[in-house]
């Protein structure tokens with residue numbers, strides 16, 4: 169595995185691979201890798217691509233009161249995991265390489281960036297869309313892989329790629345979960361044992377919501393209330409949101425008729441966890 173922090177080197181290596189006829193894949197991450205990240209690499213390998221993984225904790229997507237400073241980092245461990253998973257090139261740029269001067273150009277995907285997580289994290293998705301655009305421009309991938317756990321992020325990136333005619337395919341990979349169902353997240357490391365035990369309620373309440381839909385419930389507000397009640401009953405977590413929205417456009421839904429996403433965000437102390445479930449009426453996706 170090649171490891172570099174330099175944009176010029178990424179371009180040179182990727183250029184050669186492309187000349188050899190290889191498809192180029194990018195797996196953008198902020199590091200502190202877990203099985204979820206590695207499943208993105210697996211998918212990319214399955215597609216026979218030359219896999220570039222980026223590890224960059226992007227300050228642009230953290231609010232002033234958020235956890236940029238304490239976001240977990242362990243580059244040596246990540247590097248070993250990435251190599252083992254079959255990453256071909258690990259790009260871990262220092263801050264000055266990505267942002268040598270203050271950014272005057274920002275990428276904003278309106279409307280869908282201001283609901284759900286965007287409402288509680290203003291500017292977050294502008295930071296994500298901007299850094300992902302930079303990474304796409306640096307690597308010029310044919311394929312990009314993102315985890316479904318960050319459902320809104322994936323919808324925003326897909327929309328950005330469509331709106332700006334970016335020549336690549338965005339692939340969504342299913343949420344990787346711990347045995348008890350908790351969605352894997354680099355931030356899980358911050359949970360106390362008690363919070364970790366309680367956090368299973370996110371997935372459980374989503375399962376309950378899905379079961380209610382399968383059982384015929386079609387009222388979005390009733391469903392949200394059901395999930396809220398379960399989270400409050402079984403955890404000390406503070407609910408940020410529980411919302412049922414259109415799966416493709418994230419628009420508000422009253423009566424469930426087509427594919428929807430049930431999305432939840434819950435704070436356990438300073439740690440904010442998210443999870444979601446996409447449901448076609450009649451079938452889980």
Ligand code: PAF
Pocket residue numbers: 196197198224226229296299300318321
């Ligand atoms: O999902 C993440 O880890 C980040 O938001 C991303 C896509 C790597 C951009 O910094």
